[in-house]
Amino acid sequence: MMWVVCILSLWYNINMVENPVNNLSNSQLRFSYWYISHKLELKRWLAVGLAVVAALFWFYVIWQVVFGAINFQRDDVRLRQLIYGGNSVLPAMENSKPQSLQLSPIKVFSQADGRYDFLAQVANPNAAWLATFDYQFKTPPGNSLIRQGFALPGETKNLMDLGIKGSSVQLEITNQKWIKYGNFSDLKDVRHNFVFDKAEFIAGAGLGEPDRLVFELANKSPFGYWQFGVQALLYSGSQLVSINYLNLEQLKSGESRRVELFWHESLPAINNFEIKPDVNILDEDNIMPPVSQ
Secondary structure: OHHHHHHHHHHHHHHOOOOOOOOOOHHHHHHHHHHHHOHHHHHHHHHHHHHHHHHHHHHHHHHHHHHHHHHHHHHHHHHHHHHHOOOOHHHHHHHHOOOOOEEOOOEEEEOOOOEEEEEEEEEOOOOOEEEEEEEEEEOOOOOOOOEEEEEOOOOEEEEEEEEEEOOOOEEEEEEEEEEEOOOHHHHHHHHOOEEEEEEEEEOOOOOOOOEEEEEEEEEOOOOEEEEEEEEEEEEEOOEEEEEEEEEEEEEOOOOEEEEEEEEOOOOOOOOEEEEEEEOOOOOHHHEEOOOOO
């Protein structure tokens, strides 16, 4: 804006009425004579300069309007082609998104004290996406705690909650997030290496003595885990009759540990069981740092 101020100031000086000044030097007199002699010519050049500036300004405005209109038409045509023209971009974008989790109906197991255990399966159909979420078995009048859950790529896993009042229940999944792992199969081969050995279900020998499931757990992976969950499912014939869960602290790499789970309620004859690990091998915060040698 400085050049505009200078031009306006010059225009004002050209048109102002000069007052006689005494004691002018020779150079001032020469400049005054030159100024008066060329005053009309200066006016013309100043007018031409202002006209050029105005023309350039309006040329820029018109050019921006025309350029914007042309681009708008092109973008509108491309958008219509993308939506209505069968463009392959949308299917590709849709295919790159993870598919939704699939939930099974909830199974309810009653306990002797009027409480209930709940189990639902969640299936992650995506081979390269980890799903993390919060889940809650909601039962009136009181709800269970909100728990953090996950489903590894391609995994079908159990969600459990134990000892809850009220048998009318709904499962709510919230705060769902997805993380992509293109090399999950390689990570699983290294990190998911757990062995359950010498497993045995032992029924209580007398009144008041709990039933037990005992086994040896070995962490064969090169990684230790701060938190390691164990899920147990008991079967009578082909029917699932009871569940249990145990959270272990600090399962180190190469460690073998004897584990026991207890049932205090009355159970039918148990002839089969399942033991499943429940650990997010992709959670870097749950992996113990290597021990320095």
